Amino acid sequence: MSNLKIANHNPGRKLFSSKIATVVVWVTTVIWTIPTLGLLVTSFKGDKDIVNEPWWVSLFNPKFTLSSYKGVLFGGDSESLSTGILPYFINSIAITLPATIFPIVIATMAAYALAWIRFRGSDFIFFFIFALQIVPLQMSLIPLLLLFTGGAHIGSVTVFPALGIAGDFAGIWLPHTMFALPLAIYLLHNFIASLPRDLMEAAHVDGANHFKVFRMIVLPLSIPGIAAIAIFQFLWVWNDLLVALTFASGTEEVAPINSKLASLVGQYGSGYTQLSAGAFITIAVPLIVFFSLQRYFVRGLLAGSVK
């Protein structure tokens, strides 16, 4: 600790004086925050002001209204969004919860098996799953969609029946679960494999089987790792566009808010007010997660960056 202090007081270490650094950092921070602030202010402007008055003018001339939010949440005159965006928001929740829980549970189980139920070939399987991280999403979209709509056939023999879940919530949960596994298993394996060996052995000596060890020891001790990865997965699914466009039809029955929002872009006039309010509603959820669970969030994002 004393070393650190000396180094910090030593002018030699400084590439920039701390005054310049403070100015540069804060100026960059302001520049970085302005676009989001602009969206927030715009979303509280009325229909007329939105196209006639820049948001920084409105900031000093406040006549803020919730009309954009009312319009976008509950619908109104606009044809593109007659029912409002609320059903899509609900869809996002309905997609994201299972698409986070399923892969994390399945990955934790697999990671435990690969780390603590040793068998011949477990290293190979672990490496194989690890290597699957390189397969981009785009490689499996088409065949997976065909599988969901038409099943799998070899010649005229049906190997696998059509699941009939295309355009259903399950049809979005499943691809998200599949695509999340390689990274989640890899990261959780790192975490679970580093749990103390003595603890596992003691439990087995006491007569606990693998299921008990998993529930009573591995799960509770892995919570920090699981939380970080779960937050990463939650955000990934909430913010996803490609999987949603491919597997969810654009309807209010299943389409998530992010893909609905993407389809609203390009509509002007009254669509514009809805766009700003809709965008803010969409990004509010990740931002709340970000500011309330920042430590896990950063850890999860850094770990997941290779995806």
Place this chain on the structure above:
Amino acid sequence: MSEFISTTIPKFTSVFSSIGLFFLVLAVLFAIAGRANGKKARPIALVIFLAPALILLFAGLIIPAIRTLLFSFMNPDSNGWVGFDNYYWMTQDPNIRTIMVNTILWILVVPIFTAALGLLLAIMLDRIKHESIPKSLLFMPMAISFVGASIIFKFVYEYNEPDEVQIGLLSTIVKFLGATPSDWMLSKPLNTFLLMIIYVWTQMGFGMVILSAAIKAVPSDIVEASSLDGASGWRLFRNITFPMIKGTFIVVLATGVVGALKVFDIVRTMTGGNFSTNVLANEMYSQVFVQFDTGKGSALAIVLFLLVTPILVFNIQSLRKERAHS
């Protein structure tokens, strides 16, 4: 409103019953398999723990990837072989040439800017008090989806006719500087760079945070010793600090290259790939879901895979090395 409630309740019912069923099945499996003892206990446990993941990986990644490879040698409807036609088409089609030029621009500009800016801010954050506030505000855009970020910048890039009030920040600044604003999304090649700014805006925080951690991990006695030897400022950074964080810096660069290669949401939301801004991932989507040409779409997916793989392999390896050291 009542209609909203009547459509929402079934959605939540299906979500929570699915989650409930999922855990119920697991609990039953655990309970039944937990009773097995003796020689069979271990293999049974192994199957229950590992089989779900392996089945999903085979059905969701391995078999589809192989099928995509096969589709790339087939016609649009995937019922006849066409050899390398879909790949030959890429070398001939002028649109693909634009896409390749754009892709090269993306992988040259985006990683350098995200990594360099991230490094600069990481160094400066190390120098200031109360770094946590600017740090989290600079990192915040990473929480925002590319669609959300695109809409945020749609308002920044908004353009009105010259005689009207400009409500976009960019147009206003340009006008303030005495130039004439134009319809930014239509002005090539500037539009591609404006799209890149959106990407850099969201992803810079990633480089900043991990480089910041790497800088803090440089042992202070090394820095101290070399500054006693007379090294200072730029020389100290170049000779001592940077070599020690070089590995992290390269990982940030490589992550930027992979992200730039896969970029899809921003281009699709902002321009739909029009006005010479198209990129590989967006063209792949359009070929499959707009042109209904599974063959060309699959071939584009394979090209994407081939471009991404070497960088990802490198990246995963260096990340693993770094973890082993820390």
